[in-house]
Amino acid sequence: xxxxxxxxxxxxxxxxxxxxxxxxxxxxxxxxxxxxxxxxxxxxxxxxxxxxxxxxxxxxxxxxxxxxxxxxxxxxxxxxxxxxxxxxxxxxxxxxxxxxxxxxxxxxxxxxxxxxxxxxxxxxxxxxxxxxxxxxxxxxxxxxxxxxxxxxxxxxxxxxxxxxxxxxxxxxxxxxxxxxxxxxxxxxxxxxxxxxxxxxxxxxxxxxxxxxxxxxxxxxxxxxxxxxxxxxxxxxxxxxxxxxxxxxxxxxxxxxxxxxxxxxxxxxxxxxxxxxxxxxxxxxxxxx
Amino acid sequence: xxxxxxxxxxxxxxxxxxxxxxxxxxxxxxxxxxxxxxxxxxxxxxxxxxxxxxxxxxxxxxxxxxxxxxxxxxxxxxxxxxxxxxxxxxxxxxxxxxxxxxxxxxxxxxxxxxxxxxxxxxxxxxxxxxxxxxxxxxxxxxxxxxxxxxxxxxxxxxxxxxxxxxxxxxxxxxxxxxxxxxxxxxxxxxxxxxxxxxxxxxxxxxxxxxxxxxxxxxxxxxxxxxxxxxxxxxxxxxxxxxxxxxxxxxxxxxxxxxxxxxxxxxxxxxxxxxxxxxxxxxxxxxxxxxxxxxxxxxxxxxxxxxxxxxxxxxxxxxxxxxxxxxxxxxxxxxxxxxxxxxxxxxxxxxxxxxxxxxxxxx
Numbered sequence: 155x156x157x158x159x160x161x162x163x164x165x166x167x168x169x170x171x172x173x174x175x176x177x178x179x180x181x182x183x184x185x186x187x188x189x190x191x192x193x194x195x196x197x198x199x200x201x202x203x204x205x206x207x208x209x210x211x212x213x214x215x216x217x218x219x220x221x222x223x224x225x226x227x228x229x230x231x232x233x234x235x236x237x238x239x240x241x242x243x244x245x246x247x248x249x250x251x252x253x254x255x256x257x258x259x260x261x262x263x264x265x266x267x268x269x270x271x272x273x274x275x276x277x278x279x280x281x282x283x284x285x286x287x288x289x290x291x292x293x294x295x296x297x298x299x300x301x302x303x304x305x306x307x308x309x310x311x312x313x314x315x316x317x318x319x320x321x322x323x324x325x326x327x328x329x330x331x332x333x334x335x336x337x338x339x340x341x342x343x344x345x346x347x348x349x350x351x352x353x354x355x356x357x358x359x360x361x362x363x364x365x366x367x368x369x370x371x372x373x374x375x376x377x378x379x380x381x382x383x384x385x386x387x388x389x390x391x392x393x394x395x396x397x398x399x400x401x402x403x404x405x406x407x408x409x410x411x412x413x414x415x416x417x418x419x420x421x422x423x424x425x426x427x428x429x430x431x432x433x434x435x436x437x438x439x440x441x442x
Numbered sequence: 443x444x445x446x447x448x449x450x451x452x453x454x455x456x457x458x459x460x461x462x463x464x465x466x467x468x469x470x471x472x473x474x475x476x477x478x479x480x481x482x483x484x485x486x487x488x489x490x491x492x493x494x495x496x497x498x499x500x501x502x503x504x505x506x507x508x509x510x511x512x513x514x515x516x517x518x519x520x521x522x523x524x525x526x527x528x529x530x531x532x533x534x535x536x537x538x539x540x541x542x543x544x545x546x547x548x549x550x551x552x553x554x555x556x557x558x559x560x561x562x563x564x565x566x567x568x569x570x571x572x573x574x575x576x577x578x579x580x581x582x583x584x585x586x587x588x589x590x591x592x593x594x595x596x597x598x599x600x601x602x603x604x605x606x607x608x609x610x611x612x613x614x615x616x617x618x619x620x621x622x623x624x625x626x627x628x629x630x631x632x633x634x635x636x637x638x639x640x641x642x643x644x645x646x647x648x649x650x651x652x653x654x655x656x657x658x659x660x661x662x663x664x665x666x667x668x669x670x671x672x673x674x675x676x677x678x679x680x681x682x683x684x685x686x687x688x689x690x691x692x693x694x695x696x697x698x699x700x701x702x703x704x705x706x707x708x709x710x711x712x713x714x715x716x717x718x719x720x721x722x723x724x725x726x727x728x729x730x731x732x733x734x735x736x737x738x739x740x741x742x743x744x745x746x747x748x749x750x751x752x753x754x755x756x757x758x759x760x761x762x763x764x765x766x767x768x769x770x771x772x773x774x775x776x777x778x779x780x781x782x783x784x785x786x787x788x789x790x791x792x793x794x795x796x797x798x799x800x801x802x803x804x
Contacts, residue, residue: 335529338500343594344521344550353535353546 187414205415215416217391218399219423222375225395228310229317229374234367236314237321238359241329242351244322255326258319266316270383273312298385302392309381309393316380317370324366328359364435368428375424396420444511444602446474446497446635451506453492459504466492467503468659474603474637479629481650482639485682489659490639494605497637498527510602526595526604530611532587536580540571543579544593551598565597568631569624585617592625596632603635610645622648643683655679671726673789675796680724686754686765689730690791691723700790703760705739708785711801713792722791727754729784730766732773738780739764743773757781 188205190198209215244254264272279285279297288296298305332354340350378397381387387394387402394402400420404413451470459465467489474480482490495501497508499520507516515523526547535543544562553561566572569589574582579590588609595604606625610618626649629636638649646653647667655662655670655678663675674680680688693702695718700707707723732755741759753772757764757779764781773779790798 333531333533335531335533338495338498338520338527339529339533339591339594341500342498342520342525342527343547345546346550349550353537357535357537 184414184417187410188418189411191411201411205411206419209412209416209419214399215419218394218396221392221394222396225310225377226371226374229313230367230370232310232314233318233321233370234363237318237366238325238363240318240322241325242355244326246330255323258322260319261316262319264316266379267383269312269316270380273308273315273380274384277308298389300389302389305385305389305393309384312380312384313374313377317373320369321363321366324362325359328362329355332358360435364432367435368431371431372424372428375427444635445476446603447509447512448472448493448497449507449509451493451496451503451508453489453496453501453503453505465504466659467496470506470661472654472661472664474635476635477633478635479626479649479651480635480637481646481653482637482656483641483643483646483653483682484656485641488656490641490656491607492659493656494527494607494637494639497603498525498605499523500527524598524600524602526598526601528588528591528595528604528606528609530608532584532591532612534579534582534587534590536578538579539576540566540579540582540590541575543590544575544597547594547598561597561599565593568596568628569593585613585621588613588621589624592628596628596634601634603637606636606638606640608640609638610640610642618645625649643685647683655682657682672787673796673800674724677722677724677791677794680726684726684728686727686767688724688726689762689764691725691759691762691764693721693723693790695719695721695790695792702739707739707783707788709788709790709798710786711799713790713798716790716792716797721797722794723783724789724791724796725783725787727765727767729787730764731782731784732766732768733780733782736780738782741779741781743775743777743779746772746775 189201189203191201192198240258244258245251261269276282277285277296277298279289285296288294295301296304298308336354336358337350340354345353376397377395378401381393381395382398382401385393387398397420400413400416403409403416448470451467451472452465453467454465456464462468470493482493484490492501496503499515499518499522502517507514509515510523520527535546538546541562544565545558548558548561562575563572566575569592571586571589571593574586579587582590592604592606592609595601610621613621622645625636625638629649636649638646640646647670651666652664653667653670654664655676657676657678663670663679665673665675670679670683674683674688677688677690680690691702693700693707695701695713695716697718698713698716700709700713700721700723702723709723713721739759741757741764743755743757744763745756747754747756752767752769755766755768755772757766759781766781786800789796
């Protein structure tokens with residue numbers, strides 16, 4: 155028989171209040187905005203689902219969403235395999251372990267806007283180390299304020315530099331937790347290195363990799379500060395990701411209604427994609 | 443299958459061993475006969491796992507050679523040695539089914555699928571896991587996982603030796619005896635050489651035909667379970683095997699006779715080459731009895747424990763503790779008794795090593 159104890163609610167209450175004030179109530183405000191029109195002076199007019207329809211039909215939103223998916227796709231396709239590869243190459247014991255770990259963690263400790271500013275200066279064609287080197291030493295024309303391709307390459311490399319470490323550290327944690335007997339058994343069973351990776355290392359890293367993929371998906375899908383500081387969405391709109399576009403609509407144009415509707419759509423997409431990733435990656439776990 | 447010979451083996455984990463203490467294995471010479479069931483018994487840290495890893499090729503010894511049927515394999519990697527090893531914790535490939543797990547060593551060696559199928563089916567039948575073949579190995583209970591690890595070792599028809607490194611550590615006690623008898627049965631069916639490493643004397647004695655007892659990187663004695671029990675070559679073996687272990691009592695040797703607390707103890711036979719001085723008398727508790735006629739060594743009973751079929755008496759004689767295992771009547775704690783040692787089972791040990799020889803005709 156299950157124990158019935160209503161007092162449990164008292165213990166849950168503080169968390170409920172906290173979540174309410176920090177997530178539910180602000181979000182309800184957004185929901186409130188998303189169905190109304192305002193011209194200031196705290197005057198609101200009922201608009202129904204018009205803003206949602208408008209956003210979903212708008213080419214501007216489609217373009218930003220497309221750029222966002224492309225960015226996130228590139229981030230995942232580069233950072234996850236690269237992170238695993240680096241984790242595999244890292245020493246498992248000895249004096250180099252702390253050195254590698256700290257070096258790996260360093261980029262993650264830098265504030266996001268500083269990362270954007272750093273890379274901005276780094277890539278300036280006239281005084282930036284990388285920009286000057288490419289333009290004046292190698293003779294490759296590179297200016298991310300003019301060339302969309304250069305801008306894209308730069309924001310992707312910047313994110314890879316900033317966040318691959320997260321995948322590395324998580325994958326590394328998964329790797330070092332594999333008991334030595336597994337490698338010994340595989341050696342005796344005559345397994346190739348590829349088979350060891352496929353049947354021992356990858357399955358043992360799976361839980362942490364699921365977390366890594368989810369975190370990297372959510373973070374890169376919601377990314378704002380770094381590309382905003384680096385390119386400001388330009389040149390033109392070429393690197394205007396969803397979050398940058400959203401801020402433009404909300405704070406630039408002060409279209410609160412459409413911005414609120416867009417936030418909710420944005421949120422729904424993030425939530426749905428995260429659920430999809432998680433479901434797909436854990437699908438086989440309970441199969442017998 | 444092969445005869446395995448270890449010759450002049452030494453191993454040290456430090457790169458520049460200077461003294462004997464730096465060696466995890468100190469000079470091992472051993473021959474394992476083809477098809478034998480061996481146990482490698484010793485306390486934790488005695489070097490038994492090191493020895494096992496050297497045979498399997500996971501470690502290369504600092505000195506000495508390993509021969510499989512007179513072929514030197516010292517430098518060969520594990521995959522080339524055709525050996526199998528079962529580890530303390532069951533190693534299974536989580537994402538594969540039981541069938542694929544068992545087939546893995548064969549597939550890695552490029553065997554035909556129909557050979558794989560035949561071998562896997564027969565091994566699964568032997569291990570009684572046939573109905574689990576299509577389930578995912580990750581969902582099995584620990585004892586079944588360990589069975590699968592064993593199965594991966596046995597599935598290759600040409601293994602030279604199957605080694606078990608304390609395979610029952612994580613198995614529930616009530617399943618241990620089941621797996622243990624399964625192992626014994628498997629050995630009789632596949633007739634492969636098997637080496638079973640353990641610190642548990644019961645496991646070693648039930649599994650093996652020959653038990654190799656190790657201490658501090660050295661082989662102390664090799665023998666059948668009966669030999670180890672009856673004539674321990676070293677007091678360590680006497681202590682380690684048996685419950686409680688052999689009584690080892692300090693004595694003085696004078697003119698070929700052993701004196702324990704001033705009283706002469708009759709030995710099984712002459713002590714060869716033992717100069718006068720201090721030595722030890724060894725007698726199993728099973729062969730100590732309470733004297734009925736007033737002869738024997740004076741002792742005070744300190745404790746009597748009833749362990750079911752018999753009673754274990756702990757007594758103090760001349761300042762030393764003596765255990766006796768008695769059937770039926772036993773004295774009470776506090777009693778003064780006289781203890782008798784069965785002469786044919788009373789041995790003399792000098793510096794730890796057996797020094798008396800059995801008298802002819804005893």
